[in-house]
Amino acid sequence: MSLVLQGIVTGILTGGVYALMAAGLxxxxxxxxxxxxxxxxxxxxxxxxxxxxxxxLHIDLFLGLFITIPVMFVLGVILEWLLxxxxxxxxxxxxxxxxxxxxxxxxxxxxxxxxADNVKLxxxxxxxxxxxxxxxxxxxxxxxxxxxxxxxxxxxxxLYRTKFGRSVRATTQNRAAALLIGIxxxxxxxxxxxxxxxxxxxxxxxxxxxxxxxxxSHYDLISRLLVIIIFAGMGSLGGALIASVGMLVIENVTSxxxxxxxxxTVFYVLLVIILLVRPQGLFxxxxxxxx
Amino acid sequence: xxxxxxxxxxxxxxGRSGAGRWKPFQIVFWLACLIAAIVFPxxxxxxxxxTIAFFTLVFAAAGTAWNxxxxxxxxxALGHAVFFGSGCYTIAILCAHWHIAGGWLPFAxxxxxxxxxxxxxxxxxxxxxxxxxxxxxxxTIAIFFIFQLLAYNLxxxxxxxxxxxxxxxxxxxYVFNLPFYYVILVILILAVVTSWFVRHSKYGLELLAxxxxxxxxxxxxxxxxxxxxxxxxxxxxxxxxxxAVWAYFVESIYPNTAFDAQFDVLIALxxxxxxxxxxxxxxxxxxxLQPVTxxxxxxxxxxxxxxxVEGVIxxxxxLLLPQGIVPAVRELIxxxxxxxxxxxxxxxxxxxxxxxxxxxxxPPDSVAAERS
Amino acid sequence: MSLLQxxxxxxxxxxxxxxxxxxxxxEQGSITGxxxxxxxxxxxxxxxxxxxxxxxxxxxxFKGADISKYGPDRIFGLGIGRTFQLTRIFPRLTVTENMxxxxxxxxxxxxxxxxxxxxxxxxxxxxxxxxxxxxxxxxPAGSLSYGQRKLLELAFILVxxxxxxxxxxxxxxxxxxxxxxxxxxxxxxxRQGMTFLIVEHNMEFVMGLCNRVMVMHRGAxxxxxxxxxxxxxxxxxxxxxxx
Numbered sequence: 078m079s080l081v082l083q084g085i086v087t088g089i090l091t092g093g094v095y096a097l098m099a100a101g102l103x104x105x106x107x108x109x110x111x112x113x114x115x116x117x118x119x120x121x122x123x124x125x126x127x128x129x130x131x132x133x134l135h136i137d138l139f140l141g142l143f144i145t146i147p148v149m150f151v152l153g154v155i156l157e158w159l160l161x162x163x164x165x166x167x168x169x170x171x172x173x174x175x176x177x178x179x180x181x182x183x184x185x186x187x188x189x190x191x192x193a194d195n196v197k198l199x200x201x202x203x204x205x206x207x208x209x210x211x212x213x214x215x216x217x218x219x220x221x222x223x224x225x226x227x228x229x230x231x232x233x234x235x236l237y238r239t240k241f242g243r244s245v246r247a248t249t250q251n252r253a254a255a256l257l258i259g260i261x262x263x264x265x266x267x268x269x270x271x272x273x274x275x276x277x278x279x280x281x282x283x284x285x286x287x288x289x290x291x292x293x294s295h296y297d298l299i300s301r302l303l304v305i306i307i308f309a310g311m312g313s314l315g316g317a318l319i320a321s322v323g324m325l326v327i328e329n330v331t332s333x334x335x336x337x338x339x340x341x342t343v344f345y346v347l348l349v350i351i352l353l354v355r356p357q358g359l360f361x362x363x364x365x366x367x368x
Numbered sequence: 369x370x371x372x373x374x375x376x377x378x379x380x381x382x383g384r385s386g387a388g389r390w391k392p393f394q395i396v397f398w399l400a401c402l403i404a405a406i407v408f409p410x411x412x413x414x415x416x417x418x419t420i421a422f423f424t425l426v427f428a429a430a431g432t433a434w435n436x437x438x439x440x441x442x443x444x445a446l447g448h449a450v451f452f453g454s455g456c457y458t459i460a461i462l463c464a465h466w467h468i469a470g471g472w473l474p475f476a477x478x479x480x481x482x483x484x485x486x487x488x489x490x491x492x493x494x495x496x497x498x499x500x501x502x503x504x505x506x507x508t509i510a511i512f513f514i515f516q517l518l519a520y521n522l523x524x525x526x527x528x529x530x531x532x533x534x535x536x537x538x539x540x541x542y543v544f545n546l547p548f549y550y551v552i553l554v555i556l557i558l559a560v561v562t563s564w565f566v567r568h569s570k571y572g573l574e575l576l577a578x579x580x581x582x583x584x585x586x587x588x589x590x591x592x593x594x595x596x597x598x599x600x601x602x603x604x605x606x607x608x609x610x611x612a613v614w615a616y617f618v619e620s621i622y623p624n625t626a627f628d629a630q631f632d633v634l635i636a637l638x639x640x641x642x643x644x645x646x647x648x649x650x651x652x653x654x655x656x657l658q659p660v661t662x663x664x665x666x667x668x669x670x671x672x673x674x675x676x677v678e679g680v681i682x683x684x685x686x687l688l689l690p691q692g693i694v695p696a697v698r699e700l701i702x703x704x705x706x707x708x709x710x711x712x713x714x715x716x717x718x719x720x721x722x723x724x725x726x727x728x729x730x731p732p733d734s735v736a737a738e739r740s
Numbered sequence: 741m742s743l744l745q746x747x748x749x750x751x752x753x754x755x756x757x758x759x760x761x762x763x764x765x766x767e768q769g770s771i772t773g774x775x776x777x778x779x780x781x782x783x784x785x786x787x788x789x790x791x792x793x794x795x796x797x798x799x800x801x802f803k804g805a806d807i808s809k810y811g812p813d814r815i816f817g818l819g820i821g822r823t824f825q826l827t828r829i830f831p832r833l834t835v836t837e838n839m840x841x842x843x844x845x846x847x848x849x850x851x852x853x854x855x856x857x858x859x860x861x862x863x864x865x866x867x868x869x870x871x872x873x874x875x876x877x878x879x880p881a882g883s884l885s886y887g888q889r890k891l892l893e894l895a896f897i898l899v900x901x902x903x904x905x906x907x908x909x910x911x912x913x914x915x916x917x918x919x920x921x922x923x924x925x926x927x928x929x930x931r932q933g934m935t936f937l938i939v940e941h942n943m944e945f946v947m948g949l950c951n952r953v954m955v956m957h958r959g960a961x962x963x964x965x966x967x968x969x970x971x972x973x974x975x976x977x978x979x980x981x982x983x
Contacts, residue, residue, distance in 0.1 A: 586812045
């Protein structure tokens with residue numbers, strides 16, 4: 078029983094980190110109607126940036142975020158302008174290929190600069206555990222979770238308490254109408270892409286501090302993130318949070334009770350079952366027509 | 369190169385316009401391609417070159433097969449590596465099970481690998497084809513990862529990450545590549561002929577109608593579910609065969625080489641580069657991209673920079689030639705012809721603002737209009 | 741027995757009751773108009789009849805058989821064709837190809853044959869002639885004007901020789917000359933025995949063409965009768981002016 082409880086707690090904590098990454102992905106989808114396949118690669122890039130800062134400049138992982146988040150934001154805005162905006166026809170399909178190509182480029186650059194060796198982020202708090210209730214939890218899990226909560230709260234404030242957030246939500250609901258009422262949709266798209274990518278800087282740091290990674294890890298990440306956002310219903314931010322936590326809880330519990338090898342398979346199988354019943358995902362609003 | 373999707377506009381009514389006078393050129397063109405493909409490994413017999421040629425044909429065939437479903441129906445699938453991998457594992461497992469030794473016999477298993485892939489396509493299609501557009505793309509990617517995971521985890525069947533061995537081919541030296549080359553060439557020809565048949569059939573017209581407006585097609589009596597699933601299976605069948613030949617060639621397979629995420633993107637990109645939904649497009653795309661990719665992997669694959677160069681090429685292709693080479697060239701040729709004939713040709717109407725459903729991109733080409 | 745009978749159809753989207761125990765009957769050989777204010781459920785009713793939406797409750801019967809659980813492909817096969825309010829054609833196919841999509845073939849083998857079989861092709865050309873689009877037969881359908889698209893949509897439905905045709909705002913947004921042409925065509929087809937159910941806001945069009953008119957309001961039928969009856973019915977006027 079306590080094993081299950083432990084699985085649930087770790088699941089919630091790590092799920093928070095995935096929620097951070099998935100939030101960026103689903104936000105970009107909602108506003109721009111594109112799927113950013115490079116989201117996983119951005120996460121890994123974020124992790125390597127933190128790694129580089131901590132190893133070469135001895136900057137603390139959390140302090141380093143004050144550098145990496147703005148850098149990734151700018152990178153996101155530039156890439157949107159350079160690669161996404163020029164797509165005029167077949168945007169949806171082409172954007173998937175473009176961002177896939179982007180992911181491959183990032184992977185290649187990371188191989189070139191950091192080699193294919195396993196890397197893990199280290200700081201004094203990545204090896205500590207502290208007692209919480211009946212069991213010991215790795216301190217970094219708690220810190221990473223706290224970081225996710227803070228950033229997601231900030232995202233919430235940005236979306237629901239600012240003028241920019243209103244524009245984002247308006248564009249998500251109806252792009253044409255947003256244009257009509259004078260929202261600069263292209264600017265909103267660029268900034269949203271920037272925000273979505275900026276979130277991966279933090280997500281990458283949290284991921285890298287809890288899991289060893291290589292330039293190749295982005296495939297695993299993007300597959301999980303994609304499953305999370307389909308599961309949630311694409312474009313649903315709240316759904317993405319719930320699905321992230323749900324996925325990681327199920328995975329952790331399966332891994333502890335049954336076998337780590339099959340842990341993620343269970344979630345994938347669950348996805349297939351959900352899709353058979355509800356093709357639009359658990360929280361999806363726009364269904365495929367006429368099902 | 370003119371034997372492509374939209375020239376069939378008038379193929380059914382011979383002697384009227386456009387396509388009719390192109391026919392002899394088309395036949396000569398395709399025959400020339402065929403002869404070139406047959407002679408190629410005899411002329412350039414260095415194993416290094418024939419190896420690249422073999423991989424190119426694998427991708428040309430797989431891309432053509434991918435196009436039969438994705439190009440015609442407009443459903444962009446990024447999970448065809450599932451069928452490639454299923455083909456790989458089927459041939460490996462069957463050869464081991466039946467104690468087939470290296471030689472010509474393993475090639476006899478190749479069609480079975482195709483069938484296995486087509487069978488895999490049934491549950492895959494039933495789940496994925498219920499969704500559309502982005503969700504469909506994402507689900508094919510997700511299902512791909514499920515299969516890769518299964519290949520790692522079902523150790524009893526796949527031996528997990530230690531991989532499976534195939535029979536060792538008995539040929540050596542300069543002739544080693546030839547049997548593989550000609551077998552995959554036959555598969556490629558079959559795939560192209562199938563693609564041609566589909567494109568000209570009523571069945572293919574239904575696929576194209578699904579691409580344009582699936583709900584409307586359904587409301588005109590098209591059994592969309594069945595049409596999509598069968599095209600998906602047909603596509604899987606050929607990709608599975610490609611996987612089987614490839615597996616026999618490389619002699620050992622692993623979950624991440626048989627179920628390779630890059631394969632998914634590569635065949636899609638090749639089709640996009642050549643021209644989605646055209647018959648020659650995937651061929652041309654493979655012919656251009658595959659040798660480059662192979663060369664890069666061999667020359668700078670150690671550093672990872674090959675990925676960077678490949679990625680940049682992909683980006684350039686998508687951003688500069690989004691409609692693909694074949695449609696672009698075709699438009700050019702017909703424009704010139706229209707001018708030279710000095711026919712009173714009405715200028716192509718501007719791409720109409722899509723009154724049609726929002727899912728619908730503008731018509732890809734105004735060629736047909738110019739010829740009318 | 742009416743040709744088409746919808747009984748007690750209800751359909752809700754989220755909290756909105758689009759159809760509320762709606763019942764209508766369409767007689768064989770009639771041209772029936774279906775009018776009502778925006779949002780009164782006309783298009784939803786069309787969607788339910790043609791299988792694009794499943795009703796929450798109620799049944800649809802065509803020639804006495806229950807079709808409420810059939811999909812759009814099957815219902816089209818039974819002989820009900822429809823057009824869409826925002827015309828839906830296949831923009832990247834040519835006009836002729838558009839026509840051929842609707843031609844029914846039986847059996848797998850015939851599906852693998854070329855689409856342009858000669859007898860089918862003659863029929864397609866005949867119908868294009870009928871709606872006056874012959875000169876555009878090789879043009880991509882996406883290049884047609886709005887009115888021409890409407891005619892094309894009508895033409896490819898006729899390919900299957902349906903017994904009943906549902907038109908969703910056939911006169912909306914097209915010029916008066918084309919409207920006249922359209923009225924002519926509908927009359928001619930009706931003389932040959934085709935039944936029409938038409939949603940339309942253009943009252944002149946409805947009153948001039950239809951021999952029976954139904955009025956929908958808030959998801960149910962409010963009134964029914966000859967055009968004259970309906971015009972004189974005070975409840976109808978109230979429905980349009982009220983809310």
